[in-house]
Amino acid sequence: MEDKKIVVKATGLKKTYKMSKHNIVQALCGVDIEVKKGDFSAIIGPSGCGKSTLMHILGLLDRPDEGTLEIDGVDMTKLKEKQAYKMRAKKIGFIFQGFNLIPTLTAMENVLLAGKYGGMKIAARKERAEELLKLLGLEERTNHKPNELSGGQQQRVAIARALMNDPAIILADEPTGELDSKTSLEIMDILKKLNREENMTFLIVTHNMEVANDCKKIIRLKDGRNA
Amino acid sequence: MEIFRNMWRRKFRTFLTIFGIVIGIFAFTVMGSMALKLNKMIDGGKKYVTGQITISPKGSSGYGAATGTLPIDTLNKISKIDGVDQVGALVSLPVEEPNLDNPSINMGEPPSIYGADNKSDFKNKNWETMAMKSGQMPDKNSADNEIAIGINIATDKKLGVNDTYKIRGRDFKVVGIVEKTMTGPDSYVFMAINPAREMLIESNPFMKSLYASGKLKLEDVNSMAGVTWKDGADSQKVSATIKDQFGKDVTVMSPVKMGELIDKASATMNAIILGSALLALIVGLFSIVNTMVMSISERTKEIGIKKAIGASPSLIAVEYTLEAGIIGLVGGAIGMGLGVLAADIINNKMASKGAEIFLIQPNFLILVIMFSFVVGIIAGVIPAIRASKLNVVDAVREL
Numbered sequence: 159m160e161d162k163k164i165v166v167k168a169t170g171l172k173k174t175y176k177m178s179k180h181n182i183v184q185a186l187c188g189v190d191i192e193v194k195k196g197d198f199s200a201i202i203g204p205s206g207c208g209k210s211t212l213m214h215i216l217g218l219l220d221r222p223d224e225g226t227l228e229i230d231g232v233d234m235t236k237l238k239e240k241q242a243y244k245m246r247a248k249k250i251g252f253i254f255q256g257f258n259l260i261p262t263l264t265a266m267e268n269v270l271l272a273g274k275y276g277g278m279k280i281a282a283r284k285e286r287a288e289e290l291l292k293l294l295g296l297e298e299r300t301n302h303k304p305n306e307l308s309g310g311q312q313q314r315v316a317i318a319r320a321l322m323n324d325p326a327i328i329l330a331d332e333p334t335g336e337l338d339s340k341t342s343l344e345i346m347d348i349l350k351k352l353n354r355e356e357n358m359t360f361l362i363v364t365h366n367m368e369v370a371n372d373c374k375k376i377i378r379l380k381d382g383r384n385a
Numbered sequence: 386m387e388i389f390r391n392m393w394r395r396k397f398r399t400f401l402t403i404f405g406i407v408i409g410i411f412a413f414t415v416m417g418s419m420a421l422k423l424n425k426m427i428d429g430g431k432k433y434v435t436g437q438i439t440i441s442p443k444g445s446s447g448y449g450a451a452t453g454t455l456p457i458d459t460l461n462k463i464s465k466i467d468g469v470d471q472v473g474a475l476v477s478l479p480v481e482e483p484n485l486d487n488p489s490i491n492m493g494e495p496p497s498i499y500g501a502d503n504k505s506d507f508k509n510k511n512w513e514t515m516a517m518k519s520g521q522m523p524d525k526n527s528a529d530n531e532i533a534i535g536i537n538i539a540t541d542k543k544l545g546v547n548d549t550y551k552i553r554g555r556d557f558k559v560v561g562i563v564e565k566t567m568t569g570p571d572s573y574v575f576m577a578i579n580p581a582r583e584m585l586i587e588s589n590p591f592m593k594s595l596y597a598s599g600k601l602k603l604e605d606v607n608s609m610a611g612v613t614w615k616d617g618a619d620s621q622k623v624s625a626t627i628k629d630q631f632g633k634d635v636t637v638m639s640p641v642k643m644g645e646l647i648d649k650a651s652a653t654m655n656a657i658i659l660g661s662a663l664l665a666l667i668v669g670l671f672s673i674v675n676t677m678v679m680s681i682s683e684r685t686k687e688i689g690i691k692k693a694i695g696a697s698p699s700l701i702a703v704e705y706t707l708e709a710g711i712i713g714l715v716g717g718a719i720g721m722g723l724g725v726l727a728a729d730i731i732n733n734k735m736a737s738k739g740a741e742i743f744l745i746q747p748n749f750l751i752l753v754i755m756f757s758f759v760v761g762i763i764a765g766v767i768p769a770i771r772a773s774k775l776n777v778v779d780a781v782r783e784l
């Protein structure tokens with residue numbers, strides 16, 4: 159277990175938001191986090207503890223004020239803005255609470271989009287998207303638009319999209335937040351199966367203890383620090 | 386594909402935006418075709434007036450004037466001036482007697498008689514021969530009743546070669562039909578000078594009485610004359626000499642001066658026509674800008690998703706710019722189609738009166754289409770750059 163590759167290593171992450179002149183919010187005050195290949199971890203904590211901020215920083219959507227961040231062995235602290243989107247496309251997969259598919263695109267096109275951003279060739283893109291949609295049991299739904307799919311199906315399309323570029327880590331922000339309990343279980347089963355069978359690395363942000371207890375490792379945050 | 390679907394999302398708004406561009410491009414097509422036609426006519430006229438020194442009786446208004454005449458004696462003297470090659474007398478008058486009680490408004494040039502001395506060697510330097518659709522121009526061997534007619538007159542009066550055309554009570558035999566020029570000659574009747582002189586006299590009671598009393602000779606009735614210069618002579622100098630010697634009696638229009646005058650007039654006209662069309666287009670442009678700003682703020686979330694999953698800012702910018710470009714292109718294609726249709730219908734109605742006011746040129750239409758795309762792109766660029774600079778975290782927070 160010790161020789162597992164480190165996928166995400168963050169130390170002393172700090173982030174402050176200046177909401178107005180007198181309202182400065184310290185979202186993170188020195189968070190350390192380490193995620194290894196094949197981990198299935200949950201970040202939990204009360205509302206406002208900095209979960210989302212941490213997720214944004216780990217997902218390269220935002221930058222820390224202080225601290226270091228390495229993803230897949232690459233130092234992200236010195237990464238220029240122009241390179242951040244390339245890293246996002248290739249190294250990180252996102253699964254959001256509200257599915258966040260592009261409404262005008264079909265399931266297949268939504269998945270293909272990630273391949274396009276990841277720089278995959280058209281033929282390879284198509285083959286990979288078909289394979290993923292089949293893996294997630296959506297082969298009958300490839301030409302449906304998001305509004306023609308159930309919540310569970312939409313989230314499965316989002317999972318396929320996140321897997322498209324074979325990322326180093328998949329960040330899931332409340333992946334079952336908008337699903338009923340039965341569908342939530344289904345989605346968690348899919349994630350666990352991907353972790354088990356494909357050795358995919360997951361970092362799941364949640365405040366749902368059932369989801370957290372499903373994870374192999376729990377990282378607790380409180381008031382912007384590791385608790 | 387996604388672009389079309391995005392446009393289709395808000396059908397009514399897209400329709401309104403496209404409609405704005407349709408109006409702009411419609412105006413641009415119609416006005417542009419009108420400008421092209423005017424330019425073509427002006428060019429034809431310019432080619433003619435710069436190919437000769439034009440002389441008209443002092444006090445007349447130039448072409449088609451019937452108030453004064455150029456005595457043959459003056460013309461003969463002019464032909465002796467150093468540098469002058471040939472002098473050709475011309476008589477020009479409307480084909481139909483103007484009816485002042487019921488004046489008709491003519492958009493193009495009214496059908497005119499162009500009476501030239503078939504026996505002379507005078508030829509406009511820029512316009513030596515006319516291309517013929519059928520038959521031939523009256524020449525030295527032609528009888529006085531033989532005429533050639535412009536295509537508009539042939540179409541309007543349904544005349545062919547060997548047909549008889551009655552002008553001002555006289556029968557003329559059509560011996561030639563001139564190929565379409567898109568300019569003045571399309572509405573001309575080319576005839577020998579003497580019958581034209583007689584008709585001019587008949588149209589003017591004062592000249593008629595002078596002629597009847599023998600004080601006015603037929604050969605002295607010339608409404609204008611063209612003067613050509615010898616090869617190597619300077620047309621400006623020749624004009625100046627004529628002006629020096631005969632300035633009291635005749636107005637001399639030098640080719641260079643006339644060319645400049647025409648250029649100035651056509652530039653002003655083009656500016657007015659194209660300016661008004663551009664105004665319509667600018668309104669259309671802002672309607673695209675407005676739509677794009679609206680649709681980008683509506684799609685903040687989508688842009689956030691795309692950026693989160695790795696879309697580069699430039700890709701986002703290109704996507705939205707292209708969407709605006711396509712709105713421009715679709716609006717442009719429809720506007721241009723309607724413009725061509727309108728111009729064509731009006732042209733067909735006016736053709737018989739020799740008053741086609743639009744010249745539809747494929748090159749211009751291609752330019753219009755490209756232009757409409759460019760207008761869309763220009764309108765889309767700023768909103769698209771705004772979209773590409775959208776803060777991902779802010780956008781994602783909306784998720």
